[in-house]
Amino acid sequence: MATTIADIEVVPLSNACGAEIRGVDLTKPLDEEAFKKIEAAWFDHLLIVFRGQNISNDDQVRFCRYFGDLEEVRTGKFANEEMRHTMMITNVTDTGFQTALEDGEMWFHSDQCYYEIPCRASTLYAMELPRVGGNTLFANCYAAWEALPGELRKKLAGLKARNIYDYAGNPVTRGDNIDPNAPQYFHPVARTHPATGRKALYVNRLMTDMIEGLPEDESEETLKQLFEHSEKPEFVYEHVWKIGDLVMWDNRCSMHARTHFDPTERRMMRRITVKGEAVS
């Protein structure tokens, strides 16, 4: 039997963003109204969490497809030939899956902001977890944008920034050793969410390296200010994972980061993303 709207409860997780969706078993399909309620909660809260799930790759695929077409993993780091939409975010090497983003802390970023068409949504399903750490932080980029001084917003509104990601690089450094041929794209400093119509700050510490049209030191200084501003605790929800959590976040209005964890412990997350649209 499909999940219906009457089954669903939406419970906010913090003042910044995030809501838990209760009453849904993701091994079952959603009817149209149930999906609309979940989508509305996702628009309102930027990321949604389903706890206590026991889902297959196909279940995660079915859930993601309600939100749009799936994205094939563009880096080639898909789990295996049969699962070309799935990336295993893991340091676990004994399962036969290709690994990606294996260990350690990651700075704030928005998935695929270095492509012309970044993904709309990303999902992670927690399969194995370290005892402590490896939490995922989510920042509300609408709130960050809206809290900037009016003068600064006016100045930034028409500007674009370069987003670049060097896959050989370390996810907690940026700077001198970036490969100039790494995937990169200029996107607005503040993008407009196509469904909600709201503007969200769209620069991040891991991947944004310059604002087009500003002198180099002003670009550096402005980005530093924007990174510090957008990462303030008032904009951030920290997700402490439990096995069986499925989280979906909206890459058009949030960014995320990961805290350190012991690399000798296993962490395995199954990740599937939904294709996005042109950024404006």
Ligand code: OGA
């Ligand atoms: C990702 C990502 C963070 C994490 O999958 O895009 O940033 O907590 N993951 O593993």
Ligand code: MN
């Ligand atoms: Mn990411």
